[in-house]
Amino acid sequence: MLSYTLKRLIQGLITVWFIATATFLAMHAVPGDPLSGAKAMTPEIRQNLEEKYGLDKPMSEQYLIYMGNLARGDLGISFTQKNREVNDIIREHFPVSATLGIMAVVFAGLGGTLFGALTALYRNKWPDTVIMIVVILGISVPSFVFAAFAQLAMVKINGAIGFSLLPVAGWGSVSHIIMPALVLGLGTMAYLTRLMRSSMLEIISSDYIRTANAKGLPPTRIFLKHEMRNAVMPVVTVLGPAIAAITTGSFVVELVFAIPGLGRYFVQAVQQLDYTVIMGTTVFFGAFLVLMVILVDLLYGFIDPRVRVS
C-alpha cells in the first residue's frame, strides 16, 4: 500500500510538472503582451518594466527561474495586482471558492441521491415527472441564467416582504452562501439525480430485492439498507472529480454574486495575460485535481478490496 501511494505521488508530481511546462509554453505562445495597457509606454519605461518582471531574459532562462521558484513554493508577484503575491491571492481566495463549492457539493449530493431515489420509486407517477422536468432544466440551462434569475427573484421577494430575507449579493455570512451554493450545485444535482435514478431502477428489479420483499421485510428497511446503499455507489464515484471541479471556483457565479473567490482571478488573468497568476492558478488547480484523483483511487482500495493493488 505504501509503495503504491508513493508511486502515485511521484506520478502526480510528474503530471504537475508537465502541466506547468505546457502552460508556460502555451501562455508565451498566445499573441499579446502582458505589459501592454490601453496607453503605450515609452521604450525606457518598457525596459524598466521588463527588467522588473524578468521579461528581458531569454525564454529558456525565464522558464528555469520560474521552475526554480515554483520548487521553492514561490509563485511570484501578479502583473496586474501589482503589490500582491500569487501565493497570497490563492491563500485568500481559494478558501472562499472552496467553502462555496463544498456547500454546493453537499447540496448536489444530498439532493441528487434523494431525488434520484424518489423518481425511481415513483416511476412514471407525478413526483417522477415533476422532478425530471427540474432535472432537465438543471442540465440544459447554463448557470449564469439561473444566477441572474435567482438574484432577481430574491430582489422581488425582499421587496415584497419589506426586509432582506437573503442578501442579493456579497459575501461574509452564512446567509450569503445559500443562494449561490444552490445555483452552483444545481447542474451537478441534476446530473446526480439521473445517475441515481437509473442505478436505483436497476437495483429495484434485481433478485435480492425481490427476495427481501418475499421475506416480508418492512419497505423502509429495504429502501435504506438494500436499495439506497447499493444504488449510491456510482454517485460516490462521480463525486470525487465533481468536488475538484466545483471547489476551484466558478467565474460566472462569483461574478454575479460578487463573491471574492479564485474562479474570477483565474479567468481574468487569462484575459489580461497576467503571466504569474495564470501559472500560479493553473499549477494550483492542476495539483489539486491530481491530488483528488489519487485520493479517490486510494479510497476505492479501502471501500472495495478487489480494486486494491498489493
Next chain:
Amino acid sequence: MTALSMASGSTALKAGVDAESRTITVSIDTEPPQLDGSMTADSISAFVLGHVMEGLLRKDENNQLVAGVADRWDITESGATFWIRKDAFWSDGKPVTAHDFVFAWRKVVDPASASEYANIMSPILNADKINSGKIPVATLGVQAVGDRELRVQFVKPVPYFDQLMAFNIFYPIREDFFNSTNGRYASSADTLLYNGPFKMTKWVHGAHIRMEKNPLYWDRDIVEVSAIDIPYFTTDPSARINLFRDRQIALTPIAQENLEEAQLLGWNIKSFVDGTVYYIEFNHRDGRITKNRNFRKALQYALNSKIEVNKVIKIPGYRPGKSLFPIWLDGANDKLRKEYPAIEFIHDQAKAREYLEAAKKELGLKTIPPIMLLSGDSPLSNKVAEYYQDTLKRQLGLEVRIDSQIFKQRLAKMLAGDFDIVMTGWGPDYADPLTFGDLFMAGNVNNRGNYSSAAYDRQVRIAQNSTDPVIRAAAFGMLQQIIFDDAVILPEYERAQLYTVDPKITGVVRRVIGADPDFTYVKFAEE
C-alpha cells in the same frame, strides 16, 4: 466558517444609504490594482486614492482646481513654487511636508520603481534622463526649501502643470513610513498613510474596502459622510442593478441592456459624458490603401457618426463624434469647442464616390482589395463594426473584413500596424487639449497609425511650448482643421455613462479625470 471571516469580515445587511450613521454603501468593478499613487493611473485605484489622499491641488465639487495640501502656488515658464499649508497632516498625526513630495516624485522617475507613468514627469528637469538610468535620482528638478516650500524646475514651459498637481502620480509619500513597510507599501490598509478627506480602515483583497472620514483632514468640515463602505466587487451590470433595487448600494451604472428596466422602475437616470473620445484610426503606413488621402476622404463622407450614435448605438447621452477634442475641454476663455467649433460638413454619397474614384486612379487599382477593420470584442464594438461593413458595402461597394479581437490581442495588432482601420479611443491624462492633440504627432508611442505631417507637428509644438492660452487654443483649432482636411481619423462618438443615485443623497460628483464618482461632497437629504 474561517473562509467566510477571511473573505470579508461581514457584509451585514445594511442599506445603501444610512442617514443615521452617515454611511453610504457602493460597489466597484474590481479590486484596485495598485494603491501606491506613484505607480498607477487606472480608474479604480484613482477612485479609492482620490478619497483617501490629496495632492498639492485638488478638484472641487464643480471640477475646478482649488488649493489642496498647498495653500498658495506660483507657476511660471521656468518652474513652480508651492507653499504647503500648516494644517495638512498625515493620518498618524505628523505634518505633510515638502520632503514628502520630493521623495514621492523621485520614486516615480527612479528606473528601479519601473513606474508606468514616469513620462508624465517629463516636463520636470532631468526626469527623462533619470528614468533611462543615465543620472542619479537626486538630480530631479524638485527641491524642498525647509518643510513648507516646494520648488520645481521645468525643462520647458508647462501650461497645464497645475492640472497635473491633482493627479495621483503627484501625491506625497512619506519616506520614513515607506521604508518601514519593507517593500509592502500600499499592500494593505495599514501599510498606507493617508492625508485625504477619508482614510481606509479596511481592505480585504478582492472583497471589501471601507473608508472612514479622516478627522485630521484640514478641510474636514466639508465632509458630511462618515463612512464609504464597498463590500461588492463585480462588473456584472445586472448584479449591480439588483443590488440597487434591493437598496443595498447608493449608486449604480446602467448598462444598455438594463435601460428599459430602469425606465420602467421610474428611476431618475442621469448621463455623464466621461471624457473619452472614440474614433476610427487609419493605418498611414506605406503600402496601405488607407495611406491614400482620397480613400480616407471617401470614408469620411460615407460614414455618418450621427447615424452611428442615433440608429446603431442608441445609448442616451452618447454624442456623435465631430472632433478629436471633446466638448468638455477648456479653450482660452470658454470651452475650446465654442471658440473653435468642430468642422461641419454634409455626408454625401456622390462626393464619397468621387473621392473613391480619385483614390483608385492614384493607386492604379480597378477594384479596392478587402479592407481589414480591427475591432474589440464587446457587443457594442461588434454592432458598430457591422454598421461600417454594411454602409461601406452599400455606398462604396467596398469589401470590409472585421477582425474582432480581445483587448490584449487588439493592442498587439495595433502596435504592429496589422490593420487598415481600427476602432479605438482615447481617455485624457490631464485636463488640457494637448492630451488629445499630441496623439498624432510623429513619434508619439500612441500614434498607432503612424500618421506623420510637418504641419500637424508644428501646431503641436506651438501648443507644447506656449503658455499663452489664446495662442494655444488657436493651435488646437488648427489641429482640428488638419484632422478634418487630411482625414487623419474619423471621430465616432464621445462616450457617456448612464447611472442613477439613491434620492436620499445629493452631491455625488462625476469626474472626467481623478476620483470618479467622488463621494466627498455628498449630503444627506433631510427626511
